[in-house]
Amino acid sequence: MRNRIRTLEEAERIFELTDSEREAITRRSQRSGELPLGITPYYASILDRSQAEQGLRRTKIPTLEEFEIAVDERPDPLGEEDHSPIPGIVHTYPDKVLFLVTDFCATYCRYCTRSRMVGSGEFQSGPSKWQAGIDYIEAHPAIRDVLISGGDPLILSDPRLDWLLSRLHAIPHVEFIRFGTKAPAVLPQRITPELCDVLRKYPPIYMSIHFTHPDELTQEVQAACNRLADAGVVMGGQTVLLKGVNDSIETMKALNTGLLRVRVTPYYLHQCDPVQGSMHFRTPIQTGIDILAGLHGHTTGYAVPYFMIDAPGGGGKIPIGPNYVLGRDGDDVLLKNFNGETYRYRDPDFQS
Numbered sequence: 503m504r505n506r507i508r509t510l511e512e513a514e515r516i517f518e519l520t521d522s523e524r525e526a527i528t529r530r531s532q533r534s535g536e537l538p539l540g541i542t543p544y545y546a547s548i549l550d551r552s553q554a555e556q557g558l559r560r561t562k563i564p565t566l567e568e569f570e571i572a573v574d575e576r577p578d579p580l581g582e583e584d585h586s587p588i589p590g591i592v593h594t595y596p597d598k599v600l601f602l603v604t605d606f607c608a609t610y611c612r613y614c615t616r617s618r619m620v621g622s623g624e625f626q627s628g629p630s631k632w633q634a635g636i637d638y639i640e641a642h643p644a645i646r647d648v649l650i651s652g653g654d655p656l657i658l659s660d661p662r663l664d665w666l667l668s669r670l671h672a673i674p675h676v677e678f679i680r681f682g683t684k685a686p687a688v689l690p691q692r693i694t695p696e697l698c699d700v701l702r703k704y705p706p707i708y709m710s711i712h713f714t715h716p717d718e719l720t721q722e723v724q725a726a727c728n729r730l731a732d733a734g735v736v737m738g739g740q741t742v743l744l745k746g747v748n749d750s751i752e753t754m755k756a757l758n759t760g761l762l763r764v765r766v767t768p769y770y771l772h773q774c775d776p777v778q779g780s781m782h783f784r785t786p787i788q789t790g791i792d793i794l795a796g797l798h799g800h801t802t803g804y805a806v807p808y809f810m811i812d813a814p815g816g817g818g819k820i821p822i823g824p825n826y827v828l829g830r831d832g833d834d835v836l837l838k839n840f841n842g843e844t845y846r847y848r849d850p851d852f853q854s
């Protein structure tokens with residue numbers, strides 16, 4: 503963590519930067535805090551030193567494109583602030599909450615949906631800041647599912663995580679605790695046996711791990727995922743669909759089948775949120791639908807995630823995908839299979 507690449511000088515020592523990258527890093531370091539540059543040495547090792555077009559490199563090193571704001575783009579595209587009863591809690595759905603426990607990440611993604619707040623250092627984390635969130639959860643018995651995110655909660659120390667988990671675990675109506683994190687992919691050495699011992703104490707722990715590309719599945723990352731699985735953590739993968747990075751069936755199939763080999767079930771493929779400066783990453787919605795159609799039936803069903811659009815303005819996640827229902831013919835439903843062939847299913851007791 504101490505050796506993260508955070509300045510133009512540090513980036514220049516490792517990468518051959520383009521003018522656009524150099525200027526974007528400079529502009530970012532002049533604006534206080536907003537989506538800073540931050541790359542772990544481990545993650546830098548999987549980025550291309552000279553090819554600025556490399557997909558994964560574009561997700562971590564800013565370019566001037568990220569300062570172009572399209573008409574539909576917002577600092578808070580999901581309207582999280584409107585669903586936030588107290589700082590750190592986002593309560594959009596009836597029985598689950600998002601609990602933002604830090605604004606800090608080991609490595610910052612340039613398309614971050616929370617770019618408005620990550621890395622600012624304003625959102626100091628720690629037990630005194632979390633108490634209000636814990637009190638809120640305690641006071642709302644409908645909440646049975648707490649999703650700890652941020653920032654990246656796994657950058658917190660083991661004692662702090664232990665404290666937080668013990669408090670949440672002690673609330674009788676909290677059945678389910680999960681983490682949203684990219685730490686296993688950007689800082690696999692964080693997944694220590696000691697961390698696993700903490701997680702093991704509070705079952706069931708689920709983890710949605712942010713993965714972007716099959717090149718992230720190094721030996722180190724695979725070992726980290728296996729340590730988490732051995733500690734009883736149930737893992738799902740979540741991926742943001744990104745233009746020129748992972749927007750092909752082939753790449754997504756390699757990523758998702760690779761995740762299954764290390765006991766991570768692909769859960770969500772996210773349409774990129776319209777956050778400010780994201781246009782160079784956003785794909786047409788059809789791209790995601792085509793990827794799902796290219797996976798379903800063509801590979802293991804567990805390798806097919808839900809494709810989600812998080813409704814701008816705070817409507818929540820909406821699943822979309824290929825349409826396999828062609829219509830009706832009398833009592834029959836006409837269905838398209840994965841090969842595009844039509845089949846019929848006689849709908850029991852259908853009243854036409």
Ligand SMILES: *Cc1c(COP(=O)(O)O)cnc(C)c1O
Binds near residue numbers: 593600
């Ligand atoms: C994504 C999200 C959740 C979790 O949703 P699941 O579909 O249950 O994974 C909860 N709260 C908020 C605000 C979210 O954005």
